[in-house]
Amino acid sequence: MKATLLTIGDELLIGQVVNTNAAWLGEQLNGLGVEVVRAVSLGDDETAIRHELEQALAASDLVILTGGLGPTRDDITREVVAGYFGVPLHLDPQILENIRERFRRRGRVMAAINERVALVPEGFEPLANPVGSAPGLWRVEEGGGRKRIVVLVPGVPRELKAIYHEEIVPRLRDQESLRVILHRTLLTAGIGESNLQERIGDLSDYLGLELRLASLPSADSVRLRLTATGTDRAALEAALERLEAHLRERIGPYLYGTGDDTLEAALGRMLAERGLTIAVAESCTGGLVLHRLTNTSGSSAYVVGGVVAYSNDVKMSALGVEEEALAQHGAVSEVVARQMARGVCKHLGADVGISTTGVAGPTGGTPEKPVGTVWIGYADARGDFAQFNRFGKDRAMNKTRSATAALDLARRQIMES
Amino acid sequence: MKATLLTIGDELLIGQVVNTNAAWLGEQLNGLGVEVVRAVSLGDDETAIRHELEQALAASDLVILTGGLGPTRDDITREVVAGYFGVPLHLDPQILENIRERFRRRGRVMAAINERVALVPEGFEPLANPVGSAPGLWRVEEGGGRKRIVVLVPGVPRELKAIYHEEIVPRLRDQESLRVILHRTLLTAGIGESNLQERIGDLSDYLGLELRLASLPSADSVRLRLTATGTDRAALEAALERLEAHLRERIGPYLYGTGDDTLEAALGRMLAERGLTIAVAESCTGGLVLHRLTNTSGSSAYVVGGVVAYSNDVKMSALGVEEEALAQHGAVSEVVARQMARGVCKHLGADVGISTTGVAGPTGGTPEKPVGTVWIGYADARGDFAQFNRFGKDRAMNKTRSATAALDLARRQIMES
Numbered sequence: 113m114k115a116t117l118l119t120i121g122d123e124l125l126i127g128q129v130v131n132t133n134a135a136w137l138g139e140q141l142n143g144l145g146v147e148v149v150r151a152v153s154l155g156d157d158e159t160a161i162r163h164e165l166e167q168a169l170a171a172s173d174l175v176i177l178t179g180g181l182g183p184t185r186d187d188i189t190r191e192v193v194a195g196y197f198g199v200p201l202h203l204d205p206q207i208l209e210n211i212r213e214r215f216r217r218r219g220r221v222m223a224a225i226n227e228r229v230a231l232v233p234e235g236f237e238p239l240a241n242p243v244g245s246a247p248g249l250w251r252v253e254e255g256g257g258r259k260r261i262v263v264l265v266p267g268v269p270r271e272l273k274a275i276y277h278e279e280i281v282p283r284l285r286d287q288e289s290l291r292v293i294l295h296r297t298l299l300t301a302g303i304g305e306s307n308l309q310e311r312i313g314d315l316s317d318y319l320g321l322e323l324r325l326a327s328l329p330s331a332d333s334v335r336l337r338l339t340a341t342g343t344d345r346a347a348l349e350a351a352l353e354r355l356e357a358h359l360r361e362r363i364g365p366y367l368y369g370t371g372d373d374t375l376e377a378a379l380g381r382m383l384a385e386r387g388l389t390i391a392v393a394e395s396c397t398g399g400l401v402l403h404r405l406t407n408t409s410g411s412s413a414y415v416v417g418g419v420v421a422y423s424n425d426v427k428m429s430a431l432g433v434e435e436e437a438l439a440q441h442g443a444v445s446e447v448v449a450r451q452m453a454r455g456v457c458k459h460l461g462a463d464v465g466i467s468t469t470g471v472a473g474p475t476g477g478t479p480e481k482p483v484g485t486v487w488i489g490y491a492d493a494r495g496d497f498a499q500f501n502r503f504g505k506d507r508a509m510n511k512t513r514s515a516t517a518a519l520d521l522a523r524r525q526i527m528e529s
Numbered sequence: 530m531k532a533t534l535l536t537i538g539d540e541l542l543i544g545q546v547v548n549t550n551a552a553w554l555g556e557q558l559n560g561l562g563v564e565v566v567r568a569v570s571l572g573d574d575e576t577a578i579r580h581e582l583e584q585a586l587a588a589s590d591l592v593i594l595t596g597g598l599g600p601t602r603d604d605i606t607r608e609v610v611a612g613y614f615g616v617p618l619h620l621d622p623q624i625l626e627n628i629r630e631r632f633r634r635r636g637r638v639m640a641a642i643n644e645r646v647a648l649v650p651e652g653f654e655p656l657a658n659p660v661g662s663a664p665g666l667w668r669v670e671e672g673g674g675r676k677r678i679v680v681l682v683p684g685v686p687r688e689l690k691a692i693y694h695e696e697i698v699p700r701l702r703d704q705e706s707l708r709v710i711l712h713r714t715l716l717t718a719g720i721g722e723s724n725l726q727e728r729i730g731d732l733s734d735y736l737g738l739e740l741r742l743a744s745l746p747s748a749d750s751v752r753l754r755l756t757a758t759g760t761d762r763a764a765l766e767a768a769l770e771r772l773e774a775h776l777r778e779r780i781g782p783y784l785y786g787t788g789d790d791t792l793e794a795a796l797g798r799m800l801a802e803r804g805l806t807i808a809v810a811e812s813c814t815g816g817l818v819l820h821r822l823t824n825t826s827g828s829s830a831y832v833v834g835g836v837v838a839y840s841n842d843v844k845m846s847a848l849g850v851e852e853e854a855l856a857q858h859g860a861v862s863e864v865v866a867r868q869m870a871r872g873v874c875k876h877l878g879a880d881v882g883i884s885t886t887g888v889a890g891p892t893g894g895t896p897e898k899p900v901g902t903v904w905i906g907y908a909d910a911r912g913d914f915a916q917f918n919r920f921g922k923d924r925a926m927n928k929t930r931s932a933t934a935a936l937d938l939a940r941r942q943i944m945e946s
Contacts, residue, residue: 306643398824409924
């Protein structure tokens, strides 16, 4: 089954909203064995929507349109699709009542414009929206020996996700059997893309028509995606297994996880397995390390907490950094990074402490310590040390790369302990 | 000038990478008066790339292809485009030398696979890449009374951005005069989409063919986008001005900024103007409030720092929360939120303190305090208080909404002070 995604909304084309829906749907459909062949973003424009819908129906078995189903004037998807199929819209009293009930529960009165959301084009089945007002819409077209499915879903990500899981997936599974596409993703940190490729070496014994490898670099890590496509699930799984084992051996300590794993979750598992707690002292990362660590559910078992010490006063009073160290070496220094890591361990009562201190930019750089200079500190029962990094000029990127470096340093230290 | 964006890479279709490039390019081109009419994501597949390129060239004046220019096997864009135009590829010695030099500067030897990146299709002009290896490529096609521009750019966001600003923009400006499209965006927090629409009321006196309004809700805020399209820049600006003034009056205190502004930057400006400093005590947000506050460059002038107090011990030792308050009311309570806000002010020596304590989920909820229960505390010289919130079941969303609620509470308190 081949699918086309049409994401609708001027905001996507002028860049006010990043199209996370297409990525999310792509991943989900792929897992079901549905191959997404195109994802098109287009504006709130009748002609464009009609043109793309026609093309998508000609080239794919499943067309999912997201966005433009809300109550406001710029939401035209429902009307345009009804027009395309030449069917009238009927007000669905059950949906209308559900919407009224949603407003009542929150103690609010439904504004009249919300009634539009209860309009259903003839021949479409409404898909219940458990977390919002606008229902999804589902239509199966048969004719010319082909079956084509058209689905409309609201563009609000949590509504899209709820409707997808609860309404769309069961209906797709009821359709004819789906082809097998398997993916695995290996996640690495602390190594650049071309060095990683060199380390991996030649894979011609492994790769072929059914098996592909792609490397996906981002600012602070490289992911390797293994894809197997075919019909024999068991054979594909065995081939993936063999390739993954080979890659794991080659990549060694740079590999921190697979799939949707995160560096912070990998670190968290290591801490939890060893019964260790962690505390973080952040200067240049300003809370990002702690934010990432606490994104993992269950992190309260090993994250004691931390201190964001932007001022030197806080570095001294809350972390016990010595005034002399600050005066002699400056806040961005090996000594201060070590004292911060040690201090946060001691003051907050944790087994492991990590710290960041650097010049995030864009201002604050000096010839000796330019923007991007970052020290990462580490402390545990065995001792403490700090690692030097020189990143780039961009503030957000420097925060991200420093946080990743701190999390990865802790991961490797604990792995070796 | 109409543009089509083709973003290339299997990772986009299977959802491993979110397409931020299309959003970014859309915004940039729009600012130049170039209208993006479609943005298509497609796989690393020769037939698909050729087909989309043909269609894009027929429908638009500018086609930008991003992705697939790297050194690895799955990078095929350069070769496919050369094949489409029927031109050979030549190794460019200057580009090759630049790449070698990049590797030398980092003390590394260039892997042989990187040579591919120096191949230039005949008739294409290389666009220097100041931050990476692969150059962009530029071609102007004339024929049939039309001029069409084809541009290839690497998919790595920082390389794309650098090449766009330094090489593509000047070349686009050299092309024929561009049509006027003006945007303004008004940013609101603390009010839902339909309540905001009711508050704004009827706009038929303002809106028309040249002037449009779109409302863009996200988890924790609603943005209003005003768009004016036409030829007379002065008249469009005056119309936008008039509409914006009307909206500002209607929206009142819910409006926190315009354009690319952020709530944290708006709060930061207020603090800086009044010479106030802020400290944050975070439990359920786990560092996110501090991370957001310190994303703004120059935030060290008003952010003293903060404490992430995940454990009760840290709430007591680092923030002075009373053991009795924790025992009697629990960590998620009005009393503890107030003591945290007051305590972080006092311990870190700030003028304003904000705090968060809640059940982020997915576990840890009780019938009395279900997942999503969050108290936001506020303290300044005038006193302290806490605000109750009940958000949803999703951990990441609860962190985001709690952080926004805390930042917005501080913004409104300081605005009124």
